[in-house]
Amino acid sequence: QVQLVESGGGLVQAGGSLRLSCAASGRTFSSYAMGWFRQAPGQEREFVAAISWNGDNTYYADSVKGRFTISRDNAKNTVYLQMNNLKPEDTAVYYCAAYGRTKGKVTAIHEYDYWGQGTQVTVSS
Numbered sequence: 001q002v003q004l005v006e007s008g009g010g011l012v013q014a015g016g017s018l019r020l021s022c023a024a025s026g027r028t029f030s031s032y033a034m035g036w037f038r039q040a041p042g043q044e045r046e047f048v049a050a051i052s053w054n055g056d057n058t059y060y061a062d063s064v065k066g067r068f069t070i071s072r073d074n075a076k077n078t079v080y081l082q083m084n085n086l087k088p089e090d091t092a093v094y095y096c097a098a099y100g101r102t103k104g105k106v107t108a109i110h111e112y113d114y115w116g117q118g119t120q121v122t123v124s125s
Contacts (some may be wrong), residue, residue, distance in 0.1 A: 002026045002098045002114040005090075009119030012086055016123070020081040022096030022116055030054075030074040032113075033099040033106050034080045039090035049081060050099070050106035059106055064090075070124060086123045093118040 008020040022034070035050035051057040058070050069082040079096055087119040097112035104111045 006116045006119040009121045012120045014125050015083045022079045024077045029077040034079040035097045036096045040092040044123050047107045055063035088123045088125045091123050
């Protein structure tokens with residue numbers, strides 16, 4: 001069992017930056033790939049970024065590539081999402097999730113095992 005708690009969301013002007021954190025409980029955090037997803041009002045939850053268990057591999061949605069950076073610190077059981085040059089269309093609730101499969105697609109929302117409660121990010125124009 002893994003429990004995830006996101007933090008770091010808030011209100012920021014377009015062009016600004018935020019850093020989201022996701023703290024995980026449990027000793028097995030380092031065995032999970034981790035992902036960030038987001039859901040805007042009236043829209044489906046979508047993939048944002050993912051990172052392999054050891055941090056060697058990262059994956060990004062085209063919409064955030066070059067602006068967002070995912071990282072992790074296994075010693076602190078925490079995964080981060082650094083978001084730069086934010087745009088109004090980045091406004092959403094952001095969720096972190098833990099991926100326990102050895103094979104599959106880290107972009108596939110239905111393949112994640114555990115989810116946090118989400119943190120709101122609002123970007124004003």
